[in-house]
Amino acid sequence: MATITPSSTNPDITDPKFQSQYRAKGKAVYFRTVTTDAYQGPNMANYLFHAQKVKSVYILDDGGAFGVGIADSFQKRAGELGVKILGRDRLDPKEADYKTILTKIKGVNPDGLYYGGVMQAAAKLATQAYEVMPKVIKAGSDGVYDLSWPKQSGKESVEGWFCSQASPELVTSPKVEAWVTKFKTEMKRDPTNYAITSYNAVLVIADAIGRTASANKPVTRSNLRDAIQATKMTSIQGPIAFDGNGDILTRTVSIYQWRDGEIKVRQRGAGEVGEDPDPRAGARAPVRGRLG
Amino acid sequence: MTGLDVVIQQVVNGLALGMMYALLALGFTMVYGIIELINFSHFSVFMTGTFVGLFVLNLMGVTAVSRSLSGVALVGTLLLLFLATMTATGLLGVVIERLCLRPVRHISGTAPMITTIGVAFILINVMLLTWGPQTQRFPQLLPNWRWQVLGTAEITFKQLVLFVVGLLLMLLLSHLVKRTTLGKTMRATAQDADAARMMGIDVDRVVMLTFFLGSALAGAGSLFFGLYYGFTAYYIGYTIGLRAFTSAVLGGIGSIPGAVLGGLFIGLTQSLGGQLLGVKWTDVIIFSILITVMVLRPSGLLGVRAPRRPEHESARGTAGHATRAPSLASVARVPAAAHPHPRAPRDRARLSVLQRQRGQRGRGGQRLHLRAPCPRPQHRGGLRGPARPGLRRVLSPSAPTATESPPPGSSSPDGRVSGFPSSGRGR
Numbered sequence: 111m112a113t114i115t116p117s118s119t120n121p122d123i124t125d126p127k128f129q130s131q132y133r134a135k136g137k138a139v140y141f142r143t144v145t146t147d148a149y150q151g152p153n154m155a156n157y158l159f160h161a162q163k164v165k166s167v168y169i170l171d172d173g174g175a176f177g178v179g180i181a182d183s184f185q186k187r188a189g190e191l192g193v194k195i196l197g198r199d200r201l202d203p204k205e206a207d208y209k210t211i212l213t214k215i216k217g218v219n220p221d222g223l224y225y226g227g228v229m230q231a232a233a234k235l236a237t238q239a240y241e242v243m244p245k246v247i248k249a250g251s252d253g254v255y256d257l258s259w260p261k262q263s264g265k266e267s268v269e270g271w272f273c274s275q276a277s278p279e280l281v282t283s284p285k286v287e288a289w290v291t292k293f294k295t296e297m298k299r300d301p302t303n304y305a306i307t308s309y310n311a312v313l314v315i316a317d318a319i320g321r322t323a324s325a326n327k328p329v330t331r332s333n334l335r336d337a338i339q340a341t342k343m344t345s346i347q348g349p350i351a352f353d354g355n356g357d358i359l360t361r362t363v364s365i366y367q368w369r370d371g372e373i374k375v376r377q378r379g380a381g382e383v384g385e386d387p388d389p390r391a392g393a394r395a396p397v398r399g400r401l402g
Numbered sequence: 403m404t405g406l407d408v409v410i411q412q413v414v415n416g417l418a419l420g421m422m423y424a425l426l427a428l429g430f431t432m433v434y435g436i437i438e439l440i441n442f443s444h445f446s447v448f449m450t451g452t453f454v455g456l457f458v459l460n461l462m463g464v465t466a467v468s469r470s471l472s473g474v475a476l477v478g479t480l481l482l483l484f485l486a487t488m489t490a491t492g493l494l495g496v497v498i499e500r501l502c503l504r505p506v507r508h509i510s511g512t513a514p515m516i517t518t519i520g521v522a523f524i525l526i527n528v529m530l531l532t533w534g535p536q537t538q539r540f541p542q543l544l545p546n547w548r549w550q551v552l553g554t555a556e557i558t559f560k561q562l563v564l565f566v567v568g569l570l571l572m573l574l575l576s577h578l579v580k581r582t583t584l585g586k587t588m589r590a591t592a593q594d595a596d597a598a599r600m601m602g603i604d605v606d607r608v609v610m611l612t613f614f615l616g617s618a619l620a621g622a623g624s625l626f627f628g629l630y631y632g633f634t635a636y637y638i639g640y641t642i643g644l645r646a647f648t649s650a651v652l653g654g655i656g657s658i659p660g661a662v663l664g665g666l667f668i669g670l671t672q673s674l675g676g677q678l679l680g681v682k683w684t685d686v687i688i689f690s691i692l693i694t695v696m697v698l699r700p701s702g703l704l705g706v707r708a709p710r711r712p713e714h715e716s717a718r719g720t721a722g723h724a725t726r727a728p729s730l731a732s733v734a735r736v737p738a739a740a741h742p743h744p745r746a747p748r749d750r751a752r753l754s755v756l757q758r759q760r761g762q763r764g765r766g767g768q769r770l771h772l773r774a775p776c777p778r779p780q781h782r783g784g785l786r787g788p789a790r791p792g793l794r795r796v797l798s799p800s801a802p803t804a805t806e807s808p809p810p811g812s813s814s815p816d817g818r819v820s821g822f823p824s825s826g827r828g829r
Contacts, residue, residue: 200682210676217408233537262537
């Protein structure tokens, strides 16, 4: 039976490596209307290189599966772009003192610092990085897309940090304004980006049922899976189509920046550019690397 | 920044870090010096201290978003903060000692140590449940002033405060242990608890005060932590505590200057090792050094080599514990020559027979295993006669240690043996 997820971003569930676990019959049954973590790192590398003119970076991860994976993918893409990798090190999330590593990083004088990981280490990293090297461009992933960050690290410490999300930034887009207004009147609350990807996931199923029925085929689990696999539709989040593994082909990642204690959109993804001054920073990641 | 500047900067950072470890290591070393117990709850007292500090600051109306203070307001706030937090953690240490350790102090083996681990987990979970799992921001009271020293390396105001106040506290402690009556009673208890008791020293009170002092120093360390790093969380005690414990062992557990030296050494190792090899190797480096020191010099850097265990005991399978770290006594610079006598083998054999008869001793010589022969003060023998009144006081039911007095009928031939530690009675 086919499943569509509007928000799961772990690459493993659609990875061919885990085929025996997740698709016993060899065909993809798990589809997503968001892309995976495997594209957040490379997209941030693109953004820092094109839009922020970062020529050298130091990379840190927090030793977790997510953090190491995303830092690896960032490092690979940054290397391809010709950004100089000045070093790579691992933070122990339970450690309190990051001044040692930050002093070391300050010594090699990088343009940018990339951190792959989640909040536990980030909360301390931001505070201490602000003290040691306030001027370096700093970026993380959706691990630091956390509204409680300024409270944990101090507003001034997170100022300027970049972060990303594995979905297009939609709710603030003028294209979906009508949809957002309708959502608000019906649901009496503000939609999130994942509300839109969920909405589209349901549309994909409806579309697949429609196509199966109009082709005069019985609407069975197997036929429906094939129809979802063949989906080609345009939606408010952009075109939706899946690759052989069930991943959405539009690998959109949005880039944000912390400004004055709030997360501001820097790049919406799907070709749309927010306040980003450089339109060359396309949202589509040209890499097809996968994470283990 | 040039390579040299970075190294100098790392030395400054490392010394600041080391100062924090040293403050915490002092608590381990003092408690060990007095009752030969490794107090693992010390980690958590430190962690709790950061939250106490946070609570006190919030009470004073200083929150995470407040701006850094200066002048009289800063000094006043800091004084009040240190006083309140150190008292609170000191009392916490006393409560832990009274409720969780004194009842098990007379039990030989690892029971008291395991109890301290249990207390550590209780405190961690209490803090986790009351404050939640997120990182808590600690108010940045101290202004972000910094000065350049040697090239582009900088020393911050926070580090300076850490050095100065840390050194002051250590000098104060050193004065207290060496020059005051309280210090004298502590040293006496460390040398020989039973002899001290015979001299009329309330050993229980001394142990309690030791816990108070050690925990108060942990409280000071925790405030430095909060002010220096600007955060706290329920899990911070473990990493820092383990390294502080390493510092204490490295310097020679039981030795106060050793703890300070060990702390600074570990701090420098951490920052320079991180610089030269990478921070992911920090713990590997620190604990490799620990193992090397332990193998080559088991009593630690400033430890004094204790006399070798008598031959017949080694033969009983208790070999390998031939050395003993020095107690607080060594801190007081009592010349080693003043008390060179290990307990005479004959005495000891007789004692163990008596203890076995009284059922006070495990079969495997457990007590001996834990308490290797300690240097005895020479004057001890001279106390036999005149000490009788004191001894009676110890043995009388109204004495504080009444629960430990020997059962009737087992009274020792000359009254002397009963005064000996019975399964860690001196603790």
